[in-house]
Amino acid sequence: MIHAAGALPRLTVISVVDILVVAFVIYEFLALIKGTRAALILVGVTVIALSVYFLRLEGLVTLTWVVNRVRPYALIALVVVFAPEIREALARLGRRLTMTRASGSESDAYDDIVLAANLFSQNQTGALMVIEREIGLRTYVESGVALEARLSYDLLATIFRPSAPLHDGAVIVHGDRVAAAACFLPLSMNPVLSTQLGTRHRAGIGITEETDAIAVIVSEETGSISLAVAGSIERDLTVDQLRERMGQLLRRYVPPTVLPTPMTNGGGILDETEEEMPVRGSEQHSKPGGPR
């Protein structure tokens, strides 16, 4: 037990546990809303709450009356305002408690990524798919076009179709949903990387340097499939190897499967040649769609 000087209340072991638990809850909430509009709302709410607390509304009879009337509904209002964040927090807690990295639907969704990579490889269509893990990719999601669509093979094939408006950039996958397409990613500045690697590959590596995401990259030039994890890249993977590696990284069982046979160029929807990607934005953040 600690007796702090002055007016500090008695600090016991239980108090320390109490503070740590509350700190954890506050941290999880702040981490959840960091970088979102909810953070700005929270700043506004905090400023109002602090103003009311410190001013004590001495002499301000009308304002005191208003605050007293509104206060009972403030908690309900906060729950309504932060409903999506609360839902997300509870879902995250549930995921942690059940120790699941990928649900059944997510597992199926990742299979769609592998199948799509197979298609892009056969048709030599450039593609970059980033899969979010523990660290949120909200900053990058907001740089692209928000989709929040259920992830499927057909959706990916449509997005990366060379004539499609969203093909130029990265797709960010969050759980079993495509959070956004045409996203800007940070380019890796690693000088050790091969000079053969173009913008798309560097963007794929760049995002894995800054976060714990994994990136699946299909070369437009050769059709080869690469996987970027933690700033390093595994090149020229077969589809089976990609499947296996993704299974390891996302910690799930990968049953053997038969992949579709190569498509013919004649009637394929992805047989057009993709034009070279213009590097947009700053030097560090580019939309990865360049050749290689």
Next chain:
Amino acid sequence: MKIGDLLRRYVFHNLALKMISLLLAFGLWYLVASGKLN
């Protein structure tokens, strides 16, 4: 996983936010424990 990686991932990641959370939690505990927050 190396100790450095563990520290980077679980301790240093979002360190400022962790410090702010701890400060807020301590402040809240102080207000509640001293009866200033009824």
